[in-house]
C-alpha cells in the first residue's frame with residue numbers, strides 16, 4: 001500500500017509532475033485503477049479538503065492539488081471505463097440565468113470531480129429549460145446551482161418549481177451555493193441543501209447520497 | 212460626466228502574492244507571467260458625475276432628483292451636499308481570457324488580478340476627487356453591499372448618468388448584473404469619519420474585508436432594532 005500513500009502525499013504537496021509517474025508505477029505493481037483512485041488520488045484530495053475547511057490552506061493550494069489529482073486521473077480514466085467502475089454519482093451544475101459568475105461554481109465542480117463524482121458543467125447564464133433537460137437526460141443524482149447576487153439567486157426557486165412540475169424533484173437532490181446564499185434561503189425554496197464553500201459542497205453531496 | 216482612462220496599472224507582484232496567500236518561491240514566475248498577460252488586457256475606465264443631495268426622508272435621500280432608499284446612505288449624507296456617483300470597469304478582455312482558460316488555477320488568478328485592478332481604480336478615483344474638489348476625506352458605498360442598500364438600487368444609481376451612461380462602457384442587465392462583469396459602482400461622499408460598509412457586515416472570512424465588523428455602529432444607524 002505504500003505507493004498509494006505516496007500518491008496521496010504528492011497530491012497534498014501539489015506536485016502535478018510526480019503524480020502521473022507514481023500512478024503508472026502503482027499500475028505496474030498490479031494495483032487496481034479503482035484502488036489507485038480511492039486510496040491514492042481521492043484520499044489525497046480528502047486531506048486537502050479537510051485542511052481547507054479548517055482554514056489552514058486557501059483556494060490556490062486546493063486548485064494546485066486538484067490539478068495534480070487530475071493528472072493522475074487522466075491515466076486511470078480509460079482503465080476505470082474498461083472495468084466499468086462507475087462514478088460515485090452524477091452531478092449537473094451551472095450558474096443560473098442572468099448571472100455570469102462562474103469561478104466559485106467551477107471550483108465546486110473541480111472538487112466534486114476530485115472526489116470521484118461525474119460532473120456535467122452547464123456553464124453560466126443557464127435557463128431552467130436547460131437544467132431540466134440535462135437532469136433528465138443524464139439521470140443526474142444531484143443538481144447544483146450557483147449565483148453571486150441576491151437578484152440572480154431568486155431564479156433558483158423557478159428552477160425548483162419547474163422540476164416539481166416535471167415530476168423530477170423527487171429524483172434529484174438540489175443543492176445551491178454562492179456568496180449571498182444561506183441555509184434559510186435553501187429551506188425557503190425547498191432545495192435539499194446549501195454549502196458555503198466547495199469542500200463542504202462535497203460533504204453535502206456525500207451526505208445527500210448517503211455515502 | 213468625467214471619464215478617466217489613464218489609471219496607472221502597475222500591479223505589484225509582491226502584493227498579488229500576499230493577497231492570494233501564495234508561496235513566493237513557488238509562484239513568482241507564474242505571477243509575473245500572469246501580470247504581464249493581465250496588464251495587456253486591463254482597459255480601465257472610470258466614469259463619475261458630480262451630483263447634489265437634496266431632500267432627505269427618514270430612510271431615503273434624493274440625489275439630483277433621484278430617490279435612493281437606504282437608512283445608512285441617508286445617515287452618511289446627513290451633512291453632505293456634493294456626492295460623486297461612479298461606475299468603473301476594466302473592460303471585457305480580462306474576464307474573457309479568464310473564462311476561456313481551461314486551467315482553473317490560472318482562471319482564479321486572473322479573476323483576482325482583475326478584482327485588484329478594480330480596487331486600484333477606486334483608490335485612484337478617490338485621490339483624484341480629493342484633489343479636484345479640495346476634500347480631505349471621502350468614503351464610499353456601493354449598491355448591494357449591505358442589505359440596507361440592496362443591489363436593486365443599481366437602477367437609480369445608473370439613472371444619474373442619464374444619456375452619458377453609454378459612454379461608461381457598462382450596462383445593467385435585467386437582473387442588475389453589470390456587464391462587463393469586472394465592474395464596480397458606487398457613490399463617493401465627503402465625510403469626517405472613516406466609514407466602510409464592511410463595518411456593518413458580519414460576513415466571516417471575507418477576502419475583501421476593509422474594516423472589522425462593528426456591532427456597536429449598528430446603533431448609530433438605527434439598524435439594531437430591526
Ligand code: B12
Pocket residue numbers: 101102103104105107108143144145146147148149150151175176177178179180194195196197198199201322326329353354355356357361362387388389390391392393394395396397412414416417418419
Ligand atoms: C470578489 C467579489 C467581487 C468581484 C468579482 C467577483 C467575481 N467572482 O467575479 C468584483 C469586485 C467585480 C465584485 C463586484 C460586485 N459585487 Co462582489 N463580491 C466579491 C466577494 C468579495 C467575493 C466573491 C468571490 O468571487 N469569491 C471567490 C469565489 C471562489 O467564491 P464564491 O463565488 O462565493 O464560491 C464559493 C462558495 O460560494 C461556494 N459555491 C459557489 N457556487 C456554489 C454552488 C453550489 C451548488 C454549492 C453547494 C456551493 C457553491 O463554493 C465556492 C468555492 O468555495 C463577495 C463577498 C464574499 N466574501 O463572498 C462580494 C459580493 C458577492 N459582491 C457583492 C456585490 C453587491 C457586488 C456589486 C453589486 C457591488 C457594486 N455595486 O459594484 C458588484 C457587482 C458586479 C457586477 N458585475 O454586477 C455582494 C452581493 C450581495 C448581493 N446583494 O447580492 C457580496 C456578497 C458582498 C457583500 N457586500 O455582501 N464583487
